[in-house]
Amino acid sequence: MKHFFIEELLPKAGGSVYRLTRMAARRALELSEGRPSLMRKPSSDKVTTIALEEIAEGRIVYNKEASSVSSKDSTSPRAVLMRGNLASSQEKASVS
Helix, strand or coil: CCCCCHHHHHHHHCCCHHHHHHHHHHHHHHHHCCCCCCCCCCCCCCHHHHHHHHHHCCCEEEECCCCEEEECCCCCHHHEEECCCHHHHHHHHHHC
16 A cells, blocks of 8 residues: 655645545546546556545646646646536525
8 A cells, every 4th residue: 555645745735635635536536437547557446546646746736726626738628627616615505
């Protein structure tokens, strides 16, 4: 099992543990749905480990300006991960 150090991964997610968790979870979900890995030879067959490896290697990045998570190759639609719509979540919370 590969070990990851939070100190190395946090800067990849803008310093937010929550954002890092969301990035990894969203990418792991994509991988479990059959999307290909962005790595040639992942060290594991577990989707969570592959997602964290992709983040650690900089293949998945957080784009602060666009509020999105994407791969370095933003031309590939398979590689783009969009964050949930924060505004609609806040609207739902304020209506309740």
